[in-house]
Amino acid sequence: MSPEPFSTWMAGIQVRAEAALGRLLPAASIAPARLHDAMRYAALGGGKRVRPLLVFAAGEVAGADVDRLDIAASAVECIHAFSLVHDDMPCMDDDVLRRGRPTVHVEYDEAIALLAGDSLQTMAFQLLSEHRLTDDARAQLEMVRILAKASGSRGMAGGQAIDLDAVGKTLTLAELEFMHIHKTGAVIRAAVGLGARCSGSNVLSDVELAQLDQYARYAGLAFQVVDDVLDCITPTATLGKTAGKDAANNKPTYVSLLGLAQAKQMAKQLRQQAVDSLSGFGERARRLTELADFIVQREF
């Protein structure tokens, strides 16, 4: 039996991810209704769902149950949505457009944006603790720890702080990489780590988990480099968010540091390193390989 094409698989996971979040987030009819409405507005209705795709692709390596992957994917996506809501606020990037729609603080107000972001973070940890994701509860606690560490001051939030500090500065390539490893890389690694740990037919060894983590590091960085390239070459209407914003804000990017051609080249190299990390898994890592290709080939 030949597996379904990547595009079919991807569309299927994107539909699943949307449906799972829709089911797991509190209904907008439940009090406080405006807060729940804002949480749903932030988390539903689009996005590429890269992190859920990574959860499912890593889950395939472990032979994991898709219902459990739904929970893990929703938790990671709640963290991602929370970070976007807070990152768009006036005291941060002050952005008005996200996925082609007004950002949460514009559509609602700043206080609701603050609380919706806070509550989406909380929801992530509630999901990881109230559903059974592995038959080994100690391993499930490890999943909570992985997502927490990736999201906090030494992960994503720390990367945002470094980013704020970098405005108007000239960074070295190493410093830019340090920022992105935290800001976007940490949660991408967590997505792969959680998918790989949802219990399934293959319990992965520590060595295998480390190989998947290495894949995630390279793929995460590739994703960021491509984002910088897209931000530079795509019009706002196509991008669904304000284009050229980083340059306008005098923020360092891979394009500003390396130039466009070299940034594209770097993305391709990182893609190769990501794929090389999967060499031991054979066919089980098909989706992870395809995702690395997808990340780099999105638009160029």
Add this chain to the structure above:
Amino acid sequence: MSPEPFSTWMAGIQVRAEAALGRLLPAASIAPARLHDAMRYAALGGGKRVRPLLVFAAGEVAGADVDRLDIAASAVECIHAFSLVHDDMPCMDDDVLRRGRPTVHVEYDEAIALLAGDSLQTMAFQLLSEHRLTDDARAQLEMVRILAKASGSRGMAGGQAIDLDAVGKTLTLAELEFMHIHKTGAVIRAAVGLGARCSGSNVLSDVELAQLDQYARYAGLAFQVVDDVLDCITPTATLGKTAGKDAANNKPTYVSLLGLAQAKQMAKQLRQQAVDSLSGFGERARRLTELADFIVQREF
């Protein structure tokens, strides 16, 4: 052997709570330094530590190990500190003074306040997952779930949303109670629930856990009523935060709804109901009883 007086016990826990947080939070020397500095500023250096006191007092009923209670107490206090940082921000209560010092967004800036609050929330779940708090990992996942549920849109953050919505409105006593049960009550209940679940010499039955939870509901509400009374009768310098702020903001309080004398009377009744919930525990609940007294007798 007669137990140490309440005031000695309380001072000891307050010192422990400060020391544990100081040890568990990332050092201000670790990058991103300004973020870590702000997290420490927000969580250290004062406060009554009511939630850690409740964790330890409930832990005494379970005969729990104090090192494990340190972790649980720090997690709950991180949630509390996070909520204060975000609640003080300009888009929320816009307050400049907390515990007699400038609030985080005044001392640092709004972006750092946002990220420090976010990171303190994350830290709570990291603490509950990376340390061993019970020998039964499934029970520890339940502790994560309890704190997450208490903090999110159907707990504390939800209460803050209801509070925002209430400004300038006339609430009934039932509506005011609904708000406080979420805004402050949920995390107080979680503090008791976590302390009672840290494994110790007495594993508590579901009935006993429910009795402690009932105590926490009454004590939490009493705490809020007393807060409203103190906000009304205490000068700013003594209070350490801006006094009379709720009245000035046209926010409903127990005092505005009931008058001062009746609000005081209500606090005393709630204290009695809290203490009555402990009748089955005898001497093991000594500190919880004393805490109920302390909450109500703080200043009047």
